[in-house]
Amino acid sequence: MSNASNVIIDNKEWKKPRPNVDHDNKEFWDGLKQHKFMLWKCGSCGAHYWPKAYCNQCEGSGAWASNMKWVETSGKGKIFCFNVHHMAFHPAFKDDIPYAYVLVEMNEGPLVSAMLLGTPPDDIHKVGQPVEVVYEDHPKEDFTMLRFRIAG
Numbered sequence: 001m002s003n004a005s006n007v008i009i010d011n012k013e014w015k016k017p018r019p020n021v022d023h024d025n026k027e028f029w030d031g032l033k034q035h036k037f038m039l040w041k042c043g044s045c046g047a048h049y050w051p052k053a054y055c056n057q058c059e060g061s062g063a064w065a066s067n068m069k070w071v072e073t074s075g076k077g078k079i080f081c082f083n084v085h086h087m088a089f090h091p092a093f094k095d096d097i098p099y100a101y102v103l104v105e106m107n108e109g110p111l112v113s114a115m116l117l118g119t120p121p122d123d124i125h126k127v128g129q130p131v132e133v134v135y136e137d138h139p140k141e142d143f144t145m146l147r148f149r150i151a152g
């Protein structure tokens with residue numbers, strides 16, 4: 001799900017580590033490029049996963065991965081925990097510090113982590129604050145980075 005306000009286009013040269021896109025997460029990254037937040041869903045019990053996994057609630061039922069697929073989800077969740085970085089552990093993050101990196105419990109259940117945008121780190125007061133996905137497009141690099149922002 002996207003609207004103009006949760007898409008950022010960044011045409012600067014990318015100097016950070018690139019996303020590690022592989023056979024098991026390609027649909028997730030393709031989803032970000034289409035401004036869709038994809039999670040891996042069990043067709044038997046409806047549980048969502050990220051990253052891709054077997055459904056541990058249906059183990060033994062015969063469902064395994066044959067009954068699972070990528071689906072578009074809300075892109076909304078709440079802060080499960082966070083840390084604020086005051087040091088750049090990679091030179092390309094120098095201009096970002098201080099920044100907050102959040103682990104988000106998505107409304108569908110999985111925990112997903114990314115940098116938090118749009119709010120000074122000192123404004124992050126509590127676990128449980130609602131957040132939403134931001135799609136940071138990098139047209140020159142042909143990928144979209146996942147970011148979060150405080151919902152509101």
Ligand SMILES: [Zn+2]
Nearest residue numbers: 042045055058
């Ligand atoms: Zn299941």
